[in-house]
Amino acid sequence: MREKKPRNGLLIDYEFCTGCKACVVACAQEYGWPAGQGGMRVTEILQELPKGRGYLSFLPFPTESCVLCAGRTRKGLKTACEQHCLAAVIRHGPVQELAREMERKPRMVLWAPR
Numbered sequence: 001m002r003e004k005k006p007r008n009g010l011l012i013d014y015e016f017c018t019g020c021k022a023c024v025v026a027c028a029q030e031y032g033w034p035a036g037q038g039g040m041r042v043t044e045i046l047q048e049l050p051k052g053r054g055y056l057s058f059l060p061f062p063t064e065s066c067v068l069c070a071g072r073t074r075k076g077l078k079t080a081c082e083q084h085c086l087a088a089v090i091r092h093g094p095v096q097e098l099a100r101e102m103e104r105k106p107r108m109v110l111w112a113p114r
């Protein structure tokens, strides 16, 4: 029986995301997506805290258009978003491996396509 191929995904350490959107631009350039239709979105989340304080987080999140850069990764390249993220907070790989990483470091999200 043929072994099932491991499912790949993206691990995003949003704690250190700067909200620069280089990942959004990289995906759009790689696939020629018009503005707003690419494989990556970055959402701003402003959490209001007591005493008029606030906490701003950025959450980069792959959309339904993300194809996990299959053409690039087949050639041994990084995904376009991983390659261009200056904060190095995006990682592509087998979901099981990435999940183990989450045990080590909190405040990350793990995403896998359909």
Ligand code: SF4
Residues within 6 Å of the ligand: 026, 027, 030, 038, 039, 040, 062, 063, 065, 066, 067, 068, 069, 079, 080, 081, 082
């Ligand atoms: S993995 Fe590739 S297709 Fe998916 S968001 Fe990143 S650059 Fe776009």
Ligand code: SF4
Residues within 6 Å of the ligand: 016, 017, 018, 019, 020, 021, 022, 023, 024, 042, 058, 060, 084, 085, 086, 087, 088, 089, 090
């Ligand atoms: S390129 Fe990296 S640091 Fe910039 S918004 Fe995307 S995930 Fe965040």
